[in-house]
Amino acid sequence: MPVSPAEYQAALTKFDEAVRPVLERVHGAGADADFGVAQRELADVLGAQAVVLDGLVAPVAVETAHSGLARGLTVAATGVRGVTVAAAAPNSCGVTVPTLPAAKTAVDDKVRDLGQVYFAPLTTLGFQVGAFVPPPAVAPVLEERRAGNGEVVQRGGGQGPGTLKITNGTPGDVAVSVVSGDPANPQVTVYVQGSSDTSVSGIDGDYEVYFKSGVDWDAGRNGFTRDCSYEKFDDLFTGESDWQIDLQATPAGNASTSDVPAF
Numbered sequence: 001m002p003v004s005p006a007e008y009q010a011a012l013t014k015f016d017e018a019v020r021p022v023l024e025r026v027h028g029a030g031a032d033a034d035f036g037v038a039q040r041e042l043a044d045v046l047g048a049q050a051v052v053l054d055g056l057v058a059p060v061a062v063e064t065a066h067s068g069l070a071r072g073l074t075v076a077a078t079g080v081r082g083v084t085v086a087a088a089a090p091n092s093c094g095v096t097v098p099t100l101p102a103a104k105t106a107v108d109d110k111v112r113d114l115g116q117v118y119f120a121p122l123t124t125l126g127f128q129v130g131a132f133v134p135p136p137a138v139a140p141v142l143e144e145r146r147a148g149n150g151e152v153v154q155r156g157g158g159q160g161p162g163t164l165k166i167t168n169g170t171p172g173d174v175a176v177s178v179v180s181g182d183p184a185n186p187q188v189t190v191y192v193q194g195s196s197d198t199s200v201s202g203i204d205g206d207y208e209v210y211f212k213s214g215v216d217w218d219a220g221r222n223g224f225t226r227d228c229s230y231e232k233f234d235d236l237f238t239g240e241s242d243w244q245i246d247l248q249a250t251p252a253g254n255a256s257t258s259d260v261p262a263f
Helices: 005-028 032-054 060-067 069-081 100-124
Strands: 152-155 162-168 174-179 188-192 196-203 208-218 223-233 243-246 257-259
Touching: 005 032, 005 060, 005 100, 032 069, 032 100, 060 069, 060 100, 069 100, 162 174, 162 188, 174 196, 174 223, 188 196
Parallel strands: 162 243
Antiparallel strands: 152 188, 162 196, 174 188, 174 208, 208 223, 223 257
């Protein structure tokens, strides 16, 4: 015999009450291990609730909406259980981006799918279910910090008479380093914003020119945090001359560059 609408709503409320605190533990997990425990618990709860709701004979008015609910919960439980936390690895800039937030988002996506496909028809019929379903995901706001054009962001060498004029004909920002040895310890590094130019003086002796491009300048590490590339001019620059370089390749250009490891 079908349960009454009130009894059916009570069952849905108990379902919500069983799922909500476990999903909150998923959201609150601060470590991969804690996330794994909460994730498995959420999958177990969804699976157990699938059995409970499958045993109900729904009111006639919601038979169709109810018919796929247990199956949907089983699918969601499998999906949640299958979410993994990717191994953290440095990006092109050498910055290790946490992967736990992406795993939490993946779990939320499984729950949102459940809400859209299986809960929405029930709510349309006046039943309350799925209050725990997260709101639509909002893309994170990524920082895009920049140094000032011509700002010397690093200086470690002695003072000399050399001057280097730099034209950045590309739309992206670049940090240009005057190097006499290890590119991680340049004589000087100057920041050149996109479609801008600047010059650096006080260069001592012969040197090489390294440059790195990317997005979001982190002054604390003297580098970008996203979309990095690292290059150097192949030629040696002699200290007794003043030089001019253009970071945008041109048909008339006579200076080749090579990719180099991050510095």
